Amino acid sequence: MTLTLSLSFSLSLALSLSLSLSPLFNCALMCDVLKFRLSSLCTDKDTGMYNNHKKDTNNNLNKSLLEEQKEKLIQAIKKIKHEINECNDAENDTYAEAMYMESQFEVMEREIRAEFQNLHRFLDEEEERDLERLRKERDRRVKILKERERKISMQGRDLERAIETLNCKLKEEDSPKLLKEIKELLKRCEVNFIRPPPIDTEICSGQFVGPVQYRIWKHMKTSLYPNISTLTFDPETAHPLLTVFSGDTKVQFEEEKEFIEEEEKNPKRFYYYYCLMGREGFSHGRHYWEVDVGGKTAWRLGVARENIPRGEMDSSTEENGFWTLALKNGSILACTHPKPTLVRSATSPTRIGIFLDCDREEVSFYNAFTMMPLFSFSMGPLLMPVFPFYNPCDTDEGKNLAPLSIFHPLL
Numbered sequence: 270m271t272l273t274l275s276l277s278f279s280l281s282l283a284l285s286l287s288l289s290l291s292p293l294f295n296c297a298l299m300c301d302v303l304k305f306r307l308s309s310l311c312t313d314k315d316t317g318m319y320n321n322h323k324k325d326t327n328n329n330l331n332k333s334l335l336e337e338q339k340e341k342l343i344q345a346i347k348k349i350k351h352e353i354n355e356c357n358d359a360e361n362d363t364y365a366e367a368m369y370m371e372s373q374f375e376v377m378e379r380e381i382r383a384e385f386q387n388l389h390r391f392l393d394e395e396e397e398r399d400l401e402r403l404r405k406e407r408d409r410r411v412k413i414l415k416e417r418e419r420k421i422s423m424q425g426r427d428l429e430r431a432i433e434t435l436n437c438k439l440k441e442e443d444s445p446k447l448l449k450e451i452k453e454l455l456k457r458c459e460v461n462f463i464r465p466p467p468i469d470t471e472i473c474s475g476q477f478v479g480p481v482q483y484r485i486w487k488h489m490k491t492s493l494y495p496n497i498s499t500l501t502f503d504p505e506t507a508h509p510l511l512t513v514f515s516g517d518t519k520v521q522f523e524e525e526k527e528f529i530e531e532e533e534k535n536p537k538r539f540y541y542y543y544c545l546m547g548r549e550g551f552s553h554g555r556h557y558w559e560v561d562v563g564g565k566t567a568w569r570l571g572v573a574r575e576n577i578p579r580g581e582m583d584s585s586t587e588e589n590g591f592w593t594l595a596l597k598n599g600s601i602l603a604c605t606h607p608k609p610t611l612v613r614s615a616t617s618p619t620r621i622g623i624f625l626d627c628d629r630e631e632v633s634f635y636n637a638f639t640m641m642p643l644f645s646f647s648m649g650p651l652l653m654p655v656f657p658f659y660n661p662c663d664t665d666e667g668k669n670l671a672p673l674s675i676f677h678p679l680l
Contacts, residue, residue, distance in 0.1 A: 391492050395485050403477050417465045424462055431460045495555040500547050500657055500675050506537045507545035521672040522663050541581045547657030550575060556625045559637045563619035564671030569595040569660035570621055572632055575653050592646040594634045603644040612644050620676060627651055
């Protein structure tokens, strides 16, 4: 509508001007006016169309960008949902682990109670045996004293009867017959008190009490489980520079020792590391033994699979059949994979206790004097026997000369 009004106004203006000017000039003027207006009208139209096109293009670009950002939002939501699932899984796993751990502690609590119940039962039985022995001795001695009392009482009654008989005779009237009867009666009434042999009534507490705790402790040896295993070294597995002595219970490194080359050909013998193994292997049950390490600056103890290599090894941890504890540079280390674990101890142990529980597939180490735990390994399934493992190490420039000794306690 605006375009029509503008064109009409232009035509009217040109017509009025043409009436007052010459025909030729009028014609040219009208042509210029119309040309200008038409050109102006075309330009306005084209500009509007361009602006509309630009606006449409911007709308399309904004829409595309918005779709792209929305897609990113969708991906972010998916990622967060995945993280939420991971978080929920981790929470559920942790809850399950906590419940499993609690159940393990409950099982161990029951085991501890059962072990102490066994000890209580043992002590109760020992107490009852001691009390029964005491009661029997009491009854025996009381019976003897009662018998002595009975015999004394019988003699007392006999003496009283004799007095009564004599008193009766005294009350009779005098006569020649009485004189004869009195003489005969005196002979019959010659009753003397015979004191029974004395009875020892002293009771020595040492016979029934004494060092009762020590005595019970020695008796307890028969009820210990596991009892202390009587182990020995296997000389056939010992490195050629190791000397086994004292009934195969002590081993020492001797750098100057001479050995025969055939010894290295023994497939059981260690020929690279200064090691040896125990003579007896285990695949079931529970076993405990102790090793003296006093005076040593380096050692390694534990258990190992029967088929461990006897030569050089890349590593010797639980990954390839070793479950051991070692002393090195003044620190106790558990030989774990991939790197050793430092074992903290208030004091440096001079005797190590080793507890092998084949049924639970565990091996644990203790300070044998305080019985404080040092470290425990989970071994996994035992597919073959494991043997006690020992390494007395070299002399450490004369500082590690003490032997490694298997301790056999005498209870």
